[in-house]
Structure formats: C-alpha cells, structure tokens
Amino acid sequence: MYAPVSPQLVIDSLTLHFGGVTALTGVHLEVNAGEITAVIGPNGAGKTSLLNCISGLYRPNAGRLFFEEQEITNTVPHRRAELGIGRTFQNIELFKHLTVLENLMLGRHIHMKTGLLSGGLFWGPARREEELHRRRVEEIIDFLEIESIRHKAVGTLAYGLQKRVELGRALALEPRLLLLDEPMAGMNLEEKEDMARFILDVAEEWGTTLILIEHDMGVVMDISDRVAVLDFGRKIAEGTPEEVQQNPLVIRAYLGKQ
Amino acid sequence: MDCGVFTTNYREDMAILHHPGAKLKVLVVVAFFLALPFMVNAYYVSVVNLIGIAIIGAIGLNILVGFTGQISIGHGAFMGVGAYAAGIMTATLGWSFWIALPAGGLAAALIGGLFGIPSLRLKGLYLAIATLAAQVIIEFGIIHWPALTRGPAGMVLPAPTIGGLVLNNDTTFYYLILAITIGAVVFALNLFRTRTGRAFMAVRDRDLAASVMGINLFKYKVTAFAVSSFYAGIAGALWGHYLGVISPEYFTIKVSILYLAMIIIGGLGSVMGAIYGACFMTLLPILLRETADFFGGGFAGLTHIMLAMQEAVFGLLIILFLIFEPEGLAKMWHKVKEYFKLWPFSY
Known part of the structure; x- marks a missing residue:
C-alpha cells in the first residue's frame, strides 16, 4: 500500500495545445491518496483532456506529472497502467466482440505472466494462472452484480450494463488511482444511484483514489471529497464541495454573469 | 444436443469442449x-494433404487479420520465406528436415515481424499497402538472388526421412501434415x-x-505478425517438401489473396x-474442374x-459472402447447430 506522505498524483502547470486551440492552460492539481476528486466544468472545459494526459493518451506541451513521487510526464500509457493508473471512458471503449469475462480478464493483463508459448500449449502454469485470475475476476463480477451476463458479448449488452462492465474491467486492473470519465452519463436515477454506491464502495473497501468527471451536480456534491472546476482550460476553483458551491467564479462559469 | 450442461468449477468452464459428446x-x-488413407485412393489423399497445408496457412493469416485486426497482403511471400529457408537448409546445406521445418517457420516469423513494424503507425489501407511492399520485395529477392535461391528456375527439395522411412508419397506425407x-x-x-x-x-x-489496460500495442502487433508468419512459414x-520443388511463382500475390479469401x-x-475456408477454397477449383470435365465431353x-x-x-x-454472411462459413455452421439444438421443439 502506498503511504500518503505527499499527494499521490501531482499535476504541475500542465499545458496542452491542439494546433492553435489551447485545451489546458497551466493546470495545477494535487490529489491525495484515498480521496474522491471530482473534476467539473462546462462542455469543452478540458476535463477529458486532463484525464487523457494523466492516463498518457495525450502528451502535454508543457508541465509535469508525478504519480507516487515518480515522474510520468513522458511515460507511455501501458506503462502507466502497470504503475497502477486505471480508467474508464466517456464513450464506452469496451472490447465489444469479447465476452464480459474476457473483458475483465483483459483487465488482469498486467498481473498475469503467461506468454505466447505456454498459453498456446495451455499446460501447468498457464492453466493454473487462468484459474487463479478467473477467481479474482469472479469477485469483481459478484461485486458489480453482473453474474448473469458473464458469458455474453459486451456489444450486445444494454448501455447501463456496459458502463458497469467497463468499471469492472478497470477494477480488475486493481489500480491505485482510478480515472472515471462520466461514469453516470446517460443513466436513469436508479442506475446512477447504483453506480454512486459502487464508486463509494471502491473508494472505501479497496482504498482506491478516484478522479471522476461528472455533470450531475447532485452526485458530485454528494460523493466527492474535493472538487476542481475547469473553465476554458483553466482551473478556476478547487476545494470541498461546499467551498466550490459558494465560489463566485464557479457560479459565473455555470450561470453566466449576475 | 449440448444444452443442460452445467459447470461446477472454473477449469470446466474454461474448457474448449464443454460436453462429453463433443x-x-x-x-x-x-x-x-487416421484411417482415411486406407479408405480412399492416393489422389484424394493428395487433396486432403493440400487442404491440411492450407489450414495451417489460413489459421496463421486469421490470427493476424481476424483476431488482431491487422492486414497482410504479403502472406504468400511469407510462405515463400519459410519454404525457401527450409529448402536451402535441406537441399543446399543438407540439414535434416526436422530442423529445417521449424527453422523455416522461425525465418518467416522474423521477416514477418520485421514487416509488421509499420503496423504501429499504419492502419487499414495504408498497412495493406505496406504489406504489399513486403510481398513485392520478397518476391524480387527470391528471383534476383540465384546464388541462394537458384532464381526463377526454382529448387528441387529432398524428401524428409524419419528413421529409415522416406516420406516421398502422399500417404506417408499425409500423417506428417495431419x-x-x-x-x-x-x-x-x-x-x-x-493472455x-x-x-x-x-x-x-x-x-x-487496450493500451490503458497495460497492453503494449507495438509488442503485440509485431508478435501477431511473427506468429502469423510462423504458421505461414511452416x-x-x-x-x-511435399511437392519436392519450389519456384518463385508458387508464392505470388495470388496466393496471398487466395488465403485472404479463405478466411x-x-x-x-x-x-x-x-479450417472451413481452407477446405472450401481448396475443393472449389477441383470441383469446378470435375464439373468442366463432366460436361466438357461433348463440347x-x-x-x-x-x-x-x-x-x-x-x-x-x-x-456474396461479404454481403450475405460477413462472418463466413463458421457462422453459417453455428446457425445450423443452434437451429437443431432444440429441434424439433425450438419454439
């Protein structure tokens, strides 16, 4: 377990351009281990860009990133997964021809060792490893209550279930930092409540640090420990949900000038 | 047929064959x-041999195209690399076939992996063109390096031996291919x-x-090219070694396209x-020829x-397959099986 002597994730004056468009300008954010941090902001504020920088899909033009005191600014995405950063996507990015089980087993990829040859021969160690990690994956399936669909191809599942499977795949990686990009988008109230419950359980039972992007302010204010507000690529506010709600800059960004 | 199967542990659930009947x-x-060569004449055995070889190559190409989503129009040439590498070892160097066969596969894997490197940056049509280059370059290499490959004239390859037995006819080769x-x-x-x-x-x-789940895209794309080419090389x-002779015209782009058609x-x-595709595409020309002979008597x-x-x-x-059954013969067979699963009470 990571001992929280300093923030688990440090985002230091991150700047990101796409050609002439600036997506992020000098964003600074520190995330403590075990906390739930929500990133909010109007559409196009740069929230997903920030998550993409943390998981390595975008390389920032300036600024630095530290995860558990190790610089990861130029680390490739698959290395960051090995370091313990997992994520889900806004538009579900599951392996849609594979079953729920296979998707979750792919989440175990970095914890498994079976190579090409032993996998193809499927003897001794390869078979034992499959069974061992299958057990772990089944625990996650139980946790998310998706037992009945484990052998279904995810492409055939309903939207809400796909979102849940994607969370399961990220959890199978056993990340110490989990990035959730709009985990409740497009869900009805009941599905949102379920998802909020899962997120809180993950933070409490597994001690996972969470960064989530969410538009539902009710959910954000209820479940997060800290809230960061982005507007036009700049961080305009940060603090506890109560502090952020009172912040005049946030009110202006969301409601316009009073 | 195979309904009502309940597994009680993960090992059973992971099995390829779930049902005792399977x-x-x-x-x-x-x-x-195993009994086939004793039941039919040598001609049919030779057809089955060709199907077996096609199955190995088609599985290889499917690993790359169907399972990894990359594309290769160079598989004919990768087969050529395997054939020539093994052929040079047995015919020129006089090595044993049993060393030359895996070595030929490895040589193809090496070359295939090398031509797979652009796949990190190129996708779809662009990758297709890059692998087309592989096809052209390798064919050119085989023709214009006579010191090694004897050029367009081709090479005569010795029959493999096992113990005192020489595998020089259809039946003996049949068991090796099987x-x-x-x-x-x-x-x-x-x-x-x-994994x-x-x-x-x-x-x-x-x-x-895949990359945010910790999968190294470059490593796995190149590995897929190498495994796929290994199959092609074998x-x-x-x-x-079955035909006893190889020449550059056996490994042209037509072969690459034939294998793509199979999968x-x-x-x-x-x-x-x-497997189904390999059977189908090997049998089709034979069937067409037989039909032609049958009707051709008069005209x-x-x-x-x-x-x-x-x-x-x-x-x-x-x-027609792309339009009506993009998932191919395997899907058609699956549908037929599904239909008869609960037949005649399938409502």
Missing part, C-alpha cells in the same frame, strides 16, 4: 482422418483463451483501451472458420471456358 465427436473425427495441422489448430484454440490471444483481440477491438516449408469465406476471427471448348471461370467464381463468392 469430446467423443473430436475422437471420431481424428480416428476418421499431425502438424492438429498441433496448429490446438495451439491456436489455446492461444485465444489465454496473449486475448491481448491480440483487445488490440483488434479497441487499441486505445505451411510453406511443408508445401515445398473471409470461412469466417474472420475464428479458428474453425479458417471441347466448354472445359476451357469453365476453367477460366474459376477466377470469376472465386471473386463472386467473396463478394
């Missing part, structure tokens, strides 16, 4: 193929229920998501599909036309 079926099929084909099928089936095979499929379905080396018609991303010109129609029928079949 195991029996496989045993019957294997027994049938054993390797079974090995190739089992290896592929296992591969896709373990590496799953990573291949993840790369195919969503490469960005198929090429077997083919060369499209058989079913992309399915090991069984590769001398008809045989000619029917043979020329072969290519047109190939093309037509690929188009």
Whole structure:
C-alpha cells in the first residue's frame, strides 16, 4: 500500500495545445491518496483532456506529472497502467466482440505472466494462472452484480450494463488511482444511484483514489471529497464541495454573469 | 444436443469442449482422418494433404487479420520465406528436415515481424499497402538472388526421412501434415483463451483501451505478425517438401489473396472458420474442374471456358459472402447447430 506522505498524483502547470486551440492552460492539481476528486466544468472545459494526459493518451506541451513521487510526464500509457493508473471512458471503449469475462480478464493483463508459448500449449502454469485470475475476476463480477451476463458479448449488452462492465474491467486492473470519465452519463436515477454506491464502495473497501468527471451536480456534491472546476482550460476553483458551491467564479462559469 | 450442461468449477468452464459428446465427436473425427488413407485412393489423399497445408496457412493469416485486426497482403511471400529457408537448409546445406521445418517457420516469423513494424503507425489501407511492399520485395529477392535461391528456375527439395522411412508419397506425407495441422489448430484454440490471444483481440477491438489496460500495442502487433508468419512459414516449408520443388511463382500475390479469401469465406476471427475456408477454397477449383470435365465431353471448348471461370467464381463468392454472411462459413455452421439444438421443439 502506498503511504500518503505527499499527494499521490501531482499535476504541475500542465499545458496542452491542439494546433492553435489551447485545451489546458497551466493546470495545477494535487490529489491525495484515498480521496474522491471530482473534476467539473462546462462542455469543452478540458476535463477529458486532463484525464487523457494523466492516463498518457495525450502528451502535454508543457508541465509535469508525478504519480507516487515518480515522474510520468513522458511515460507511455501501458506503462502507466502497470504503475497502477486505471480508467474508464466517456464513450464506452469496451472490447465489444469479447465476452464480459474476457473483458475483465483483459483487465488482469498486467498481473498475469503467461506468454505466447505456454498459453498456446495451455499446460501447468498457464492453466493454473487462468484459474487463479478467473477467481479474482469472479469477485469483481459478484461485486458489480453482473453474474448473469458473464458469458455474453459486451456489444450486445444494454448501455447501463456496459458502463458497469467497463468499471469492472478497470477494477480488475486493481489500480491505485482510478480515472472515471462520466461514469453516470446517460443513466436513469436508479442506475446512477447504483453506480454512486459502487464508486463509494471502491473508494472505501479497496482504498482506491478516484478522479471522476461528472455533470450531475447532485452526485458530485454528494460523493466527492474535493472538487476542481475547469473553465476554458483553466482551473478556476478547487476545494470541498461546499467551498466550490459558494465560489463566485464557479457560479459565473455555470450561470453566466449576475 | 449440448444444452443442460452445467459447470461446477472454473477449469470446466474454461474448457474448449464443454460436453462429453463433443469430446467423443473430436475422437471420431481424428480416428476418421487416421484411417482415411486406407479408405480412399492416393489422389484424394493428395487433396486432403493440400487442404491440411492450407489450414495451417489460413489459421496463421486469421490470427493476424481476424483476431488482431491487422492486414497482410504479403502472406504468400511469407510462405515463400519459410519454404525457401527450409529448402536451402535441406537441399543446399543438407540439414535434416526436422530442423529445417521449424527453422523455416522461425525465418518467416522474423521477416514477418520485421514487416509488421509499420503496423504501429499504419492502419487499414495504408498497412495493406505496406504489406504489399513486403510481398513485392520478397518476391524480387527470391528471383534476383540465384546464388541462394537458384532464381526463377526454382529448387528441387529432398524428401524428409524419419528413421529409415522416406516420406516421398502422399500417404506417408499425409500423417506428417495431419499431425502438424492438429498441433496448429490446438495451439491456436489455446492461444485465444489465454493472455496473449486475448491481448491480440483487445488490440483488434479497441487499441486505445487496450493500451490503458497495460497492453503494449507495438509488442503485440509485431508478435501477431511473427506468429502469423510462423504458421505461414511452416505451411510453406511443408508445401515445398511435399511437392519436392519450389519456384518463385508458387508464392505470388495470388496466393496471398487466395488465403485472404479463405478466411473471409470461412469466417474472420475464428479458428474453425479458417479450417472451413481452407477446405472450401481448396475443393472449389477441383470441383469446378470435375464439373468442366463432366460436361466438357461433348463440347471441347466448354472445359476451357469453365476453367477460366474459376477466377470469376472465386471473386463472386467473396463478394456474396461479404454481403450475405460477413462472418463466413463458421457462422453459417453455428446457425445450423443452434437451429437443431432444440429441434424439433425450438419454439
């Protein structure tokens, strides 16, 4: 377990351009281990860009990133997964021809060792490893209550279930930092409540640090420990949900000038 | 047939053959193929041999195209690399076939992996063109390096021997091809229920998501090219030693396209599909020729036309499959099985 002597994730004056468009300008954010941090902001504020920088899909033009005191600014995405950063996507990015089980087993990829040859021969160690990690994956399936669909191809599942499977795949990686990009988008109230419950359980039972992007302010204010507000690529506010709600800059960004 | 099967542990649930009946079926099929040479004449054995070699090559190509989502128009050439590498070892250097066969596969894997490197940056059509370059370069290399390959004239390859037995006829070669084909099928089936095979499929379905799950895209794409080319190399080396002669014209782009047709018609991303496709595409020209001979007795010109129609029928079949059953023969067979699962009470 990571001992929280300093923030688990440090985002230091991150700047990101796409050609002439600036997506992020000098964003600074520190995330403590075990906390739930929500990133909010109007559409196009740069929230997903920030998550993409943390998981390595975008390389920032300036600024630095530290995860558990190790610089990861130029680390490739698959290395960051090995370091313990997992994520889900806004538009579900599951392996849609594979079953729920296979998707979750792919989440175990970095914890498994079976190579090409032993996998193809499927003897001794390869078979034992499959069974061992299958057990772990089944625990996650139980946790998310998706037992009945484990052998279904995810492409055939309903939207809400796909979102849940994607969370399961990220959890199978056993990340110490989990990035959730709009985990409740497009869900009805009941599905949102379920998802909020899962997120809180993950933070409490597994001690996972969470960064989530969410538009539902009710959910954000209820479940997060800290809230960061982005507007036009700049961080305009940060603090506890109560502090952020009172912040005049946030009110202006969301409601316009009073 | 196979409903009402309940598994009680993970090992049973992971098995390829769930049902006791399925195991029996496989045993019957294997027994049938072991006995086959005693039941039919040498011509049919030679046809089955060609099918076996095609199955190995088609599974290889399906690993790359159907399972990993990359594309290769260079597989004919990769077969050539395997055939020539093994052929040089047995014919020129006088090495044993049993060393030359895997070495030929490895040589093809090396070259295939090398030409797979652009796949990190190139996708779809662009990658297709890059692998087309592989096809052209390798063909050029084989023709213009006579010191090694004896150029366009080709090479005569010695028959493999095992103990005192020389594998120089259809029946003896049959068992060699059968054993390797079974090995190739089992290896592929296992591969896709373990870590590496799953990573291949993840790369195919969503490469960005695969990378944030900790999958090294470059490593797995190049590995897929190498494994796929290894299969092609083994198929090429077997083919060369079976025919006893190889020349550059055996490994042209037509072969690459024939194998692509096999996996499209058989079913992309399915090991069984590769088998069905290989059977279909090997048997089709034979069937067309027999039909032509049958009707050609009365009309001398008809045989000619029917043979020329072969290519047109190939093309037509690929188009029809792409339109009506993009998932190929494997899917069709699956549908038939599903229908009869609860027959006649399938409501």
